[in-house]
Amino acid sequence: MGIISQSALRLCIAFFVVIASVSHADELPHPKGQVVLTITGKILNSNSEEGVVRLDMAMLESLPAFTFQTVTPWTEGLHTYKGVLLNELLAWVDAEGDQLKVTALNDYSTLVEVSRIKPYPIILAYKSDGDYMKVRNKGPLWLLYPLSDYPELDTEGDYSSMVWQVKALVVQ
Amino acid sequence: MFLSLIVAVFVVSAYVTFMKHSETLRLVTASSKTTTWAASELESDMLKFLYTFELYETGNRTHDEVLLRYELLWGRVNMLKTGDETQRFRLIKDAETLLTRLLTTLNRNEQMVLDFPSLNATLAKKIHQEFASLLPSVRQANIDSFLGPQRLDDLLKVHKLQKEFGFFLIGLLLSGLAFIAIILIESTRHKMQSLHDSLTGLPNRKYFNDRLSLVEINSIKKRQKFSIHIIDLNGFKSINDTYGHAAGDQLLKEVAIRLQYCISADDMVARLGGDEFGIIQEGINDSSRAALLGDRVCKALSIPFCFNDINIYPRASIGISLYPDDANSAIDTMGNADMAMYRAKSSNYFGYNFFDSVMYEDALRLKILGNALPHAIIRNELTLYYQSIVDIQTGIITGVEALIRWEHSRYGFIAAREIISVAEQIGQTTHFNEWVLKTACTQNKQWQDEGLPFVYMSVNVSQVMFIQDDLIASVQHALAVTGLAAKYLTIEITEDSIMVEIDRAIDILGNLKRLGVSLALGDFGTGYSSLSHMKELPVQRLKINHSFVQDLNEDPKDTRFITTILQLAQSLDLNVVAEGVETEQNRLDLLELGCHFGQGYLFAIPMPALHMTALLLKQKDGMA
Numbered sequence: 001m002g003i004i005s006q007s008a009l010r011l012c013i014a015f016f017v018v019i020a021s022v023s024h025a026d027e028l029p030h031p032k033g034q035v036v037l038t039i040t041g042k043i044l045n046s047n048s049e050e051g052v053v054r055l056d057m058a059m060l061e062s063l064p065a066f067t068f069q070t071v072t073p074w075t076e077g078l079h080t081y082k083g084v085l086l087n088e089l090l091a092w093v094d095a096e097g098d099q100l101k102v103t104a105l106n107d108y109s110t111l112v113e114v115s116r117i118k119p120y121p122i123i124l125a126y127k128s129d130g131d132y133m134k135v136r137n138k139g140p141l142w143l144l145y146p147l148s149d150y151p152e153l154d155t156e157g158d159y160s161s162m163v164w165q166v167k168a169l170v171v172q
Numbered sequence: 173m174f175l176s177l178i179v180a181v182f183v184v185s186a187y188v189t190f191m192k193h194s195e196t197l198r199l200v201t202a203s204s205k206t207t208t209w210a211a212s213e214l215e216s217d218m219l220k221f222l223y224t225f226e227l228y229e230t231g232n233r234t235h236d237e238v239l240l241r242y243e244l245l246w247g248r249v250n251m252l253k254t255g256d257e258t259q260r261f262r263l264i265k266d267a268e269t270l271l272t273r274l275l276t277t278l279n280r281n282e283q284m285v286l287d288f289p290s291l292n293a294t295l296a297k298k299i300h301q302e303f304a305s306l307l308p309s310v311r312q313a314n315i316d317s318f319l320g321p322q323r324l325d326d327l328l329k330v331h332k333l334q335k336e337f338g339f340f341l342i343g344l345l346l347s348g349l350a351f352i353a354i355i356l357i358e359s360t361r362h363k364m365q366s367l368h369d370s371l372t373g374l375p376n377r378k379y380f381n382d383r384l385s386l387v388e389i390n391s392i393k394k395r396q397k398f399s400i401h402i403i404d405l406n407g408f409k410s411i412n413d414t415y416g417h418a419a420g421d422q423l424l425k426e427v428a429i430r431l432q433y434c435i436s437a438d439d440m441v442a443r444l445g446g447d448e449f450g451i452i453q454e455g456i457n458d459s460s461r462a463a464l465l466g467d468r469v470c471k472a473l474s475i476p477f478c479f480n481d482i483n484i485y486p487r488a489s490i491g492i493s494l495y496p497d498d499a500n501s502a503i504d505t506m507g508n509a510d511m512a513m514y515r516a517k518s519s520n521y522f523g524y525n526f527f528d529s530v531m532y533e534d535a536l537r538l539k540i541l542g543n544a545l546p547h548a549i550i551r552n553e554l555t556l557y558y559q560s561i562v563d564i565q566t567g568i569i570t571g572v573e574a575l576i577r578w579e580h581s582r583y584g585f586i587a588a589r590e591i592i593s594v595a596e597q598i599g600q601t602t603h604f605n606e607w608v609l610k611t612a613c614t615q616n617k618q619w620q621d622e623g624l625p626f627v628y629m630s631v632n633v634s635q636v637m638f639i640q641d642d643l644i645a646s647v648q649h650a651l652a653v654t655g656l657a658a659k660y661l662t663i664e665i666t667e668d669s670i671m672v673e674i675d676r677a678i679d680i681l682g683n684l685k686r687l688g689v690s691l692a693l694g695d696f697g698t699g700y701s702s703l704s705h706m707k708e709l710p711v712q713r714l715k716i717n718h719s720f721v722q723d724l725n726e727d728p729k730d731t732r733f734i735t736t737i738l739q740l741a742q743s744l745d746l747n748v749v750a751e752g753v754e755t756e757q758n759r760l761d762l763l764e765l766g767c768h769f770g771q772g773y774l775f776a777i778p779m780p781a782l783h784m785t786a787l788l789l790k791q792k793d794g795m796a
Contacts, residue, residue, distance in 0.1 A: 074255035106217070106244050135243030136250055159257075165247060 028093070031056035036140045037124070041101075041171035044094035053093050057126065057140070064088040066121050070148040073159060074138070080130070081144050083123030090114070090171070097171035102143055105135060105165040111172075112143075112161045120150055124166060138164035178350045185343035192337040196330055207260045210252055211317035215310050217241075217248045218303065225300055228288070235288050242278070242285050249274045264316045270309050277302055369443040371421060372428035380442035380450050387454055388502035391495065394455070399462035399494045400505050401451040401524070402513040403431070403469060406487040408447035419479045423486060430472040434465065450506075459526065462492050466524030474522065489517035490524035498527050511535055537583060542598040544580065545591070549600070549607050554578050554591075556611050557778035560787065561630065561749055564763050564770045569791055571628040571662065573771065574612040575778045592634045602641045605633065609650035615781055617656045624788040630662040630692060635669035639676065644683050651687070658688030662713070666695045670709065678708055685710040692749070697737055707744060714741050718752020718772070724761045731765060738766050 028047035033056035039046075046053045060083075067082040090100075100117075103109040125144045126132060133139025142164040145153045221241040227233040252258045253271050262268055281299050284291060367379040375383070384400075391398050405411075405427065412420035424447065431441045431449055440452045453465055469490060476483040491513025495505040508527040516525035548554050554576060561571035578586040595604040609631055616629040633643060643663075651658055663684055670677040670693070681691055692713040697720055716737055723730035734750075741748045750762050753772030762770060776787065 072255065073257035074251055076254050105240060106220075135240065136246035138247060138251070165244070 028053060029059060030054075031059055033058055036060065037167065037169065039089075039093050039095075039169045039171065041169075042095060042097040043171050044096065045092065057132070060084050060089075060124070060126060060141075063092060066123050068121065068123075068146045068149060070144070070146050072144075072147060072162070074164075078148070079128055081123065081125040081142070082127040082130075083125035083141070083144065086117060086122045086124055086143070089124065093171075095171040099172040101170040101172055102161070102163045102166055103168040103170070104163050105167050108163065110161055110163055116158075116161075117145075120153065121146060135165055141166040175354065178347050178354070181343050182347035182351070185340045185347060189337060189340045189344055192333050192340065196333045196337065207258070207264075207317045210248075210258050210261050211264075211314040214248050214252060215307075215314045217245045218307060218310050221245045222300065222303060222307070225296075225303075229293075229296065238285065238288060242282075245274075246278050249278065261313075261317060264313055266309070267313050267316075270306070270313055273309075274306060277306065372425050372443050374428050374432075374449075375440060375442040377442065377444045377450075380440065380444060380452070383440050383442075383452060384502045384506065387452055388495065390454070396455050397457060397494055397497065399451075399453040399456060399459070399465070399492055400502075400509040401453065401462070401465065401469065402444070402491045402506075402509040403427075403449040403451070403473075404489050404513050404517065405447035406489055406517065406522075408486075411484060411486070415479065415482065415484065419482075419484070422479050423477055423484060426477050427473065427486070427488075430475075431469065434468040434472050439465075450509075456494075459492075459494055459497070462494060463524075463526075466490055466492055470523055487522045489513050489522075491516055491527065492524055493527035498529075498532075508532065538594065538597060540582065541580065541586065541590070541594045545594055545598060546600055546603070548578060548580075549603060554607065555780065556608065556615065557780060558615070558784040559771060559778040560627075560776045560784070561769055561771045562775045564750075564753075564759055564768055567775070569625065569627055569788065570769065571630055572616070572784065573630040573664070573778075574608065574615075574632070576608060577778075588632070592637075596634070596636045601634070601637045602646065605637045605641060605643070606646045606650065609646055610653060613650045613654040613656040613661060616660055617654045619785065619788055620656075620660070622785070623792070624785070625792050626660065627788070628660050628662050628690065629656075630664045632664045632694070633669075635666070635672060638665050638669045638680065639673055643680060644687070647684065647687060647689060651689075659690065662690045662692050664692040664694045664715070667693055667698065668695070671705075674705055678705075678710075681710050697733060703740075706740070711746065713747045713749060715749045715751055715771075716767070721750050721752045721754075721758060721762070721772075724758055725755075729761065731761070734762075734765055734767070742766070 028045050030047050031054050035054045036057055037055045037060065039053040039055070040051070043051070043053065048054065063084045065082055066085045067080060069078050069080050071078055095114075098114050100112045100114060101109055102112055122143070122145050125142045126140060128137065128139075128142075133142065143162055143166055145158055145162055147154045147158075221238075221244070224233050224238050224241040228235065228238045249271055252261055252267075253275070262271070281302065284295065284299060288296070367375060367382075369376045387398050390396075405423075408420065408423070411423060424443070427449065428441070428443065431451065435441050435451055435453070438454045442450050444450045451465065451469070453462060456462060470488075473486055473488045476485050478484075491509045491511065493499065493505045493508035493512055495502060498508045499505045508531070511531050512525045512527040515531055516523065519525070555578075557575045557577050558572045559575060560569040561573060562569050576588045576591055578591050580586050591604075592601075595601045612629050612631050616627070620626060637643060647661070647663065650656075651661065670681075684691060690713065691709075691711040692715055693709070693711045694715045695717045696714045698717050714737065716734060720733045720737070723733065738748055747769060748767050749769040749771055750758075750767050751771050753759055753762065753770040753774045755774060758772070759770060759774060779787075
C-alpha cells in the first residue's frame with residue numbers, strides 16, 4: 001500500500017510540474033517573418049521551449065499601439081511616432097521584473113526602471129511619420145518617451161534610456 | 173534711488189549667476205559627454221564595419237552581418253548630422269565635411285554592398301579602400317572632440333564663466349547684505365517714528381508712558397522721588413485761529429526746543445498731544461528741585477515768540493506732582509499733575525501749581541456727585557426748600573423762592589451752587605432744570621388747589637441753563653403738565669448770566685414774557701449790567717444782593733447803593749426785592765428808603781414744603 005501510494009504521489013507531482021511548466025511556456029503565437037525583437041528574463045509567457053519570446057514586425061503591430069508626436073535631442077522638428085505600448089508588451093509576456101535591460105543592435109545596453117516608465121505611454125516605436133524605420137534611421141525599434149507631452153521625462157537620465165536600434169529586452 | 177540700485181544689482185546678479193551656472197553646466201555635461209562619446213562611437217562603428225567586411229571576404233561573416241554593420245555606421249552618421257545633442261560635434265573643425273563625405277560614400281556604395289555576394293574582388297577592395305581612406309579623418313575628429321581646439325575653448329570658457337560666476341555671486345551677496353541693512357535701518361526708524369512726535373521730534377505719549385513705567389521701578393529701587401510736570405499752553409486754539417496753523421506749529425516746535433533746554437540730561441520731555449507737554453524729572457529728594465524746574469519752564473515760556481515780526485505771548489499752565497508723595501503709582505501721579513495743571517488753568521494765572529490733596533478731594537467729590545446726581549433726580553432724593561418773599565410793610569407773603577437741597581450720603585448737605593456746577597459738568601442741566609421747574613410748579617398749584625393764598629413761585633435758572641438749554645420749552649412743559657397759570661411763575665436769573673450774551677438773553681426773556689411768566693433779575697448790583705440794556709430787558713423785578721442790605725448794618729449806615737438801585741427801579745417801573753433782610757432795623761430802613769419787598773431770616777428761613785404750607789395757612793387764617 002505504501003509503495004503504491006508513494007509512486008502514485010510521485011507521478012502526481014511529476015504531472016503537475018509538467019502541467020505548470022507547459023502552461024506558461026510556448027503558448028504565445030510564433031513569429032512568421034524576420035525576428036526583430038527578443039524578450040527574455042523574468043517573464044511567464046513565451047513562444048519557445050527555452051522561455052524566450054521572439055517577435056516579428058507583424059506580431060508587434062498586432063499588439064495595442066500608441067501614436068504620439070514629440071521632439072527629441074537627436075532629430076530636427078516634430079515627428080509622429082507609432083509603436084507598441086511597452087506596458088502592454090510587458091503585460092503580454094507577463095513580465096515580473098523591476099528592471100528592463102534594453103539592448104541595441106550594436107550591443108549598446110542600458111537599464112530602465114520599470115517603476116519609472118510604468119505611469120507613461122512609452123512605446124517601442126516602429127514607425128516614424130508613417131514609415132518603418134531603417135537601422136540607419138534608428139530602426140527597426142526605438143524606445144521612445146513622449147517628451148513633448150510629459151516634460152518631466154525630458155531629463156538627461158531619461159535620454160540615455162531612449163535606446164534606438166533595439167533588438168532585445170531582458171526583464172530582470 | 174539707492175534702493176532701486178540695490179534691487180537692480182540683486183536682480184542682475186541673480187539672473188546672471190543663474191545663466192552662468194546653466195551655461196557652465198551645459199558646457200561641462202553636454203560637450204564632454206555626448207560629443208566625445210559620439211566621436212568615439214563613429215570611429216568604432218567605422219572599424220567594426222571594416223572588420224566585418226574583411227572577415228566576410230575570408231568567409232567568416234555573413235552578408236547580413238555586413239549589411240547590419242553598414243546600416244549601423246549609416247545610423248551613426250545620421251545621428252551625428254542631426255539633433256541638438258550632437259550639435260557640438262559638428263562644431264569640431266572639418267567635422268561637417270567629414271560627415272558629408274561619409275554620407276556620400278555610404279549612398280554611393282549602398283547598392284554595391286547589397287549586391288555584395290555577386291561582386292568581384294577588385295570592386296570589393298575598392299569599397300573597402302574608400303571607407304578605409306576616411307578612417308584617419310574619423311580618428312582626428314575623435315581626438316579633436318576630446319582635446320581639440322573646440323574642447324579646449326570650452327574648458328577655457330568654463331574657467332572664465334566660473335570667474336564671472338564668482339563675481340556676480342559677490343554682487344548677489346553684497347546686495348543681499350544691503351537689503352538686510354536696509355531692513356534693519358528701516359525697522360529702527362519705524363520704531364523711532366512710533367515713539368516720537370513728527371512735528372517737534374520729541375518723544376510722544378507712548379514713549380512718555382513707557383519711560384514712566386521704568387522710572388517708577390527705578391525710583392522704588394533707589395528709594396528716590398520723581399516729579400511729573402504737565403505743561404498746557406493757554407489759548408493755543410486762538411493762536412491757531414488768529415495767526416494760522418503754520419504759526420501754531422512753529423510755536424509748538426519752539427516750545428519743544430525751550431523745554432529741552434530747561435530739563436537736565438536725565439529728565440525727559442515729551443509732547444503728550446495737542447498743546448500739552450510732559451516732563452519726567454528723575455532722582456529728586458523733595459519738591460524744591462521740581463519747583464526750580466517749574467520756575468525755569470515758566471521763565472523759558474514767558475519770553476515772547478517772534479513769528480513773521482509778530483510777537484506772540486504764550487501762556488502756559490503747569491501742574492506738578494511728586495511720586496510717591498502725592499500718589500502710589502506713576503499713573504496716579506500723572507493724573508494728579510493733570511489735575512494741578514487744570515487748577516492752574518482755571519485760576520488763570522501763568523505759573524506752576526503743585527498738586528495738593530484738596531485738589532484730589534475736590535476732583536473725587538465732583539466725580540462722586542456727578543455719578544450720584546442723575547440717580548438722585550430719578551429717585552427724588554433732591555428736595556426743594558421754599559423761602560418766602562414778603563411785603564415789608566404788611567409781612568404778607570407775596571412770593572416764594574424755590575431753593576434746591578440735596579442731602580448726600582457721604583458729603584451731607586450740598587449747596588445749590590455746587591449742584592448746578594455738577595449738573596453742568598456732567599451735562600445734565602436740562603434734566604435737572606426740568607425737575608426743579610416741575611416740582612416747584614406742582615407745589616404752587618397744590619397750594620392754590622388747597623385754597624391757600626396765591627403767591628408767585630420764583631425759580632432760579634443758571635447761566636448754562638439759560639443760554640444753552642431750551643428754557644422756553646422746559647417752562648412750557650412744566651406749566652402744561654402741572655396746570656399752573658403762567659403768571660404765578662417767576663424765572664429768576666442773575667445779572668451775569670444775561671450779560672454774557674445780551675442779545676440772546678433779551679430774546680429768551682422776551683419769549684418767556686410772552687408765555688406770561690414774570691422775570692426777576694437776581695444778584696443785582698454785583699455784576700456789570702449796562703444801563704442802556706436795562707431798559708430793553710423785559711424784567712418785572714430786581715433783587716438787591718444781600719451785600720447791599722448788609723451796608724445798612726454799618727455804622728454809619730451806607731445807603732448810597734440801595735438808594736441808587738431803588739431810584740433806577742422806580743424810573744424803569746420795576747419792583748424791588750431786598751435779599752438778606754435779617755433784622756427789624758433792616759426792615760424799617762428799607763421801608764424808609766422805599767423798598768417794598770424783602771426776603772431773609774427776619775421773615776422766614778428756607779423751609780420744606782410742609783412748613784411753608786403751614787405758614788401760608790396761617791396767613792390765610794389771619795386774613796380771614
